Amino acid sequence: MLTPEDRARDFPALSGISYLNTAAESIPPRCVGDAIQAYWNDKLRGMKGRDAHFAQVEACREISARMLGLSTAEVSFCSCSSEAYNLLASALDLGPEDEVVVSDLDFPAGATPWLRAAHPPETRLWRASDGALDARHLIPLLNERTKLVQVSLVSFYNGHRLLWKPFHEAVRRYAPNALISVDVTQALGRVVLDCDGADIIISSTHKWTLGIHGGCIIGVPQAGAERLTTHAGGWFHLQNAFEADRFQHAEPKKGAASFSVGMPNFVALYALNASLRYLEGIGIANIAAHADPLVCEVDKALRDYGVTPMCAWDAANPSGILAFQHNRCGEIHAVLERDHIHVMHHAGRIRIAIHGYNTHKDVVNLLRVLEPLSRTV
Incomplete structure (x- = not known):
């Protein structure tokens, strides 16, 4: 994991603070700033810079x-998860007459997107x-009319990590016509993924992946590419965008590639390329091995203080x-x-998020404040 010297060099913004809010916004490593530069x-080279962009x-x-x-053929990009889900709805x-299950x-x-459709399915x-x-x-919610089951591998709300295998088996057995869509925004870069068999995987890029806004990863296994091809207009996702027949019909690329409707947000992808390679260099399993005990320590302390977390933290199926x-x-x-201890506070809820760049000192600082304040007066 990161040595104190690595941390000081790669994350100078963390000096003097305990940043425990990665589930909302990450602190990118210095290499992401270098990638943006x-x-x-490359942009200053005008059209000649496009070779580097692509x-x-x-x-x-x-x-x-x-x-x-x-x-690589099964992965593409759009601008954010909201765009991804609307494109999924178009596909x-x-x-x-159809049903969608959400949690x-x-x-x-x-x-x-399913609630806002012109002719909405039953949700x-x-x-x-x-x-x-x-x-x-x-x-009991699944049947032959179920066409989509939408879940998050890790919940943004309380950190619950879905037990994937029983979920996957239930959908495949009781909803034979359903696709499984899984959002890994709160997992990718922090936990080792275990969502084999998903039909589409979606992730924003500005949280645990340590990237910036303006990007979203789309993964569509080849087996489902035909069914998961968007009906959106555009150009970058078309096979025939500049062919002579382009005004007679639009021929889309299949699957994940169809979600890249227009010009890529190059700067977000420069940043994401750098941040994911940085995380890969450390190793996601190493990040989990370092950070999971810190989350466990906070969970135990909260319970000792008489505060029950909104979701039981499970060492066998952990999240950050x-x-x-x-x-x-x-x-x-x-x-x-x-x-200078940063967490998320919203509507009577505090959310604590612990990543690989966090240290035991961050946890000590957090608990030092929480212990006297958390007890009900």
Whole structure:
């Protein structure tokens, strides 16, 4: 893992703070800034810079595919997860006779496109129990009309990590016509992925991957490419964008490539290429081995303080996030901020996120503040 010297060199912004909010925004390593500067230098070359731009896109596709366990042909990019889900909706073109299952632990981007459709499918809600999704509670929601089941591998809301195997088996057995869409935004770069058999994988780029805004990774295994080809207009995703017949019909590339509708956001992909290679150099398994015990320590301390996390942290199925609710969250957050300890506070909930760049000192600083404040007056 990172030595103190590595951390000081690669993450100078972490000096003097305990940053525990990667689930909202990451602190990128210095190499990402260098990559952004490289984009700028290439951009200053005008049209001649495009060779470098597209080379970076392909390099980013290669490392992204490796991170997802897919081939390069099965990976592409768009601008954000919201765009990805709307393009997914266009690919499926569902109607009132179809059903979609979403969970109450998912981010709105993964749930709302089905509610906003011109002719919306029936949306069924898989509710968490004690902060966790239980595949046994999913089964009654599945049937032959189910066309999509949308989940997050790790919940942004409380850090719950889906038990993938029983979930996957339930969908394949009880919803034979359904596609599985999994959002790995809160997992990629932090935990070793275990979502084999997903039909589409989606991830934003500005959180645990240590990249910046303006990017989203799309992974579509080749077996489902035909079914998961968008119906969006554009040009970059077309086979015949500049052919003589382009005004008679638009011939899309299949699968993941169809999600790259327009000109790539080059600067985001320069950044992502650098950040993913940085993470790969450390090793995701090494990051998990370093950071998981820190999360476990916070979980145990909260319970000792009489605070029950919103989801039980499971060492056998870990994530980087813990969250809790408390009637003094506003006060707790204010004191943490005063002491340069950064977590997320929203609507009576505090969320703590621990990545590979965090240290035991960060946890000590957090718990020093939480111990007296967390107890109910």
